[in-house]
Amino acid sequence: DSGVTQTPKHLITATGQRVTLRCSPRSGDLSVYWYQQSLDQGLQFLIQYYNGEERAKGNILERFSAQQFPDLHSELNLSSLELGDSALYFCASSGPSPQKSRNEQFFGPGTRLTVL
């Protein structure tokens, strides 16, 4: 158990809908990263938050957004869903300071999103 929790485990929805994925980082970790894993794109970095602020963006679509709350949990919002958004979405957390940290990231179990 990595200490990172994600809910829900599975999500099935229809095209055009909007969903919210939730992540709670390990205790003490200030950085949260979101990744998407799909068969065709592999594991891709989407977005990073550090202590409530957006720090970096990867290959995140404009239809997707995220935020990190004062209690450090994070939510990834996916809207106007398309069939191609079906994937496994992972959240990861790491130590107190990303610039100075040499720490590894700890991954949650993921949320499997199926868009029908």
Place this chain on the structure above:
Amino acid sequence: AQSVAQPEDQVNVAEGNPLTVKCTYSVSGNPYLFWYVQYPNRGLQFLLKYITGDNLVKGSYGFEAEFNKSQTSFHLKKPSALVSDSALYFCAVRDENSGYALNFGKGTSLLVTP
């Protein structure tokens, strides 16, 4: 951009034999390299990392990795494979241009047969 490549989609090895999963990297500056393992329907589990220091890094579950700067490689190794090692293995590099996110290779499926 910082990147890694895993040249093999699948590696097959018999139980008890040594295993190697290959990874090469392309970075500017000093590389921060990682290996993760993913079991079916599970998240990624951290195995080991190279930051600096000894070129041979020891990690979890008996795995180790050898950092080779001249060959820009970071191969994952284990002296004696177990059937339970069968999983998907990812090499990753930390990208300082993306908030220190990880850039992953495409993964190598390891199959250990009894």
